[in-house]
Amino acid sequence: MEKTYYDPSDLKKFGKIVEWDEELGNKFFEYYSAVFAEGALSAREKSLIALAVAHVIQCPYCIDAYTGDGLKRGISQEEMMEALHVGAAIRGGASLVHGVQMMNKYNKLSM
Amino acid sequence: MKSLQESKNELADTTKQLEILSSGPFADGDLPTFAKKLEMSKQFPLKPKAVEIFQVNMGYMCNQTCAHCHVDAGPDRKEIMSKETMELCLSVLQKSSAHTLDLTGGAPEMNPNFRWFVEEAVKLGVNDIIVRSNLTIILANKKYHDLPEFFAKNRLHVVSSLPYYKKDKTDKQRGEGVFDKSICALQMLNEQGYGKTVSLKLDLVYNPAGAFLPGDQFGLEQNFKKALKQDFGIDFNNLFTITNMPISRFLEYLLRTNNYEDYMYTLVEAYNPAAVKNVMCTNTLSVGWDGFLYDCDFNQMLNLKVAGKTKHISEYDEKLLNEREIILSQHCYGCTAGAGSSCQGAVV
Missing domain, CATH: 1.20.1290.10 (AhpD-like)
Structure with a gap:
């Protein structure tokens, strides 16, 4: 077991979320990219x-x-x-x- | 602040730097070496196109000692290009396909033969002569005060570092008082017409003041233009974003602050195969102060001379050089991260 709940290196692995549910994972990241694109803001x-x-x-x-x-x-x-x-x-x-x-x-x- | 060389830091030894760049996650197999990464994107070996830019390092002497400097330049560095080597450069320029002469250092203006070299290159009719000026040199000594006039008279293209449009970050990276002097020098260049027309080009170089990659070049250029105009009435043409290479003083900083591994992961993750075809080693040849030839200024600082038989300006053979393979190490990831990085900024 990890000694702490948060490991900074886990941030790099965020993309691996799609491995257990590709469809929902990809939908999330697509939505995320769209949210942060140049827009009215x-x-x-x-x-x-x-x-x-x-x-x-x-x-x-x-x-x-x-x-x-x-x-x-x-x-x-x-x-x-x-x-x-x-x-x-x-x-x-x-x-x-x-x-x-x-x-x-x-x-x-x-x- | 002393140079790594003067302070006898172990990183002044380029073999030590190369050893670090090939160990850790690259030796463990956690990260692919740059050559492996090129292979994976079917771009290995990396070969040059025709030489377009002849980048001449006129010496490592500089009036500043910047915290990120990949040259490890400073007032304590005495390596300087001789007039004989400059003459060899001029004779090569005459027959080379290169259309641009890019003068760098240290502070190239501190070379006593700088003005002579520029005037001779102008006589040769070199299309574009770039001087990479740190700006503060103009105010460092009375004998340099007329540099803006000299630049304008010879139609030099001035490229100058300004890490940020605010004092604190700039001074942290480049030394106390550098921002105020840089602003004053930029105003002097503007008075000569620099940055106001396309014929007298004044470009600025932004490189991150820390262990992170540069953001979008266009967005940063807008911010710089707005802030410099509003606060100081300064105009310039373009902003080039340049990624800090994990070598020399910046490598020392990364290791000292425990940022090295994260930075290398960031560079590898940001690898952009589209940037590879335009990296500067494919169209630039770097000449060291002593006349040795390198694929780029960074390889020069790692003492990685060009592959093949012609390793010195005195034995220059462009045909042979165009057939060489470019020498690689893990610092090359710095040029292929995100939108890519070169002495002309982003490449994608």
Whole structure:
């Protein structure tokens, strides 16, 4: 057994997912490529969104992948960190906004 | 910062570099050697086409000591091309099919016979004369301040490294203060008309400031053009993206930061058979400061001389050279990754 759940070298093996289900695997990668292609949003903007989401969902593979992708695209560390704070703000805000539910419940139950 | 040679680093020995490039995942069979990869895509052996570019290394002396330099150039390097070797280059240029003379270094301008050599090449009517200028040399000493005028007068094509359009990344790779001086030099070149017309071409070279591959050349060019124009009023013609080769100082960096194996995996995974037919060794011949011939500037730095009988400019035989096989090692993956890489940027 591996000593850790995550092995950085597994990222390189992502493509092997198709080996156990070629049809669904290929459909996924085709969809993935289409999502990240130039569109109404540039591929550069999409890379920054992916980086922010990678942190929100705390996917170490995605963080490695989109930090590297950002460097390749010439995205600066300031841009990367700002994107990250957008993710962190939404995540923090999502926790905090539930406070309204708490307040509603508290008020309902209190005299 | 000292050169690897001056600091007596074991990587100053090219056999040590070649040993590293052939061991690890390549010896274990986890990664195919470059020759094997060419065989798999039915492109082995790699043979040259006619010589189009004659790339002359005028010496390893440089006013900068860049962290990624594949030449291991710097102020402490004393190897410099003699006037006699330049004369041999000129006589070869007269009879060669090459239409481009590409002057590189170190800082080629630091060779005391640089201007003489350029003027003689102009007299020969060489179509395109490229000078690979590090920019800061223009401001390094009073005697170099008129280089922009000299370049313009001789219609040289200026190709200059600028790893990023911001100070921090540029200075990290090329040394403290390099960005500000480079900007000033670019403005001086613009004043001469460089980068504003096609007749005075000013191209920039981007190479990644770290263990990653360059992104899309066109996209980066747009970013560079926008930022340099907006922040400093600078114009240039094209941006060339160049992949860092895992040799010399960049190899030392990769090993020191434990990035070497991942970088080699990245290069191999990005192998693009379509890039092979346009790699620069197929149309370029590299001449060392001492007149020895190489398939490319990288092979020169690994001391891998051309195969065959004509190994020196003094015994130049273009017909024989065109029949040779190109010498390969695993660093060649750097030229075939993604959109490919050459001294003229992406090749696909």
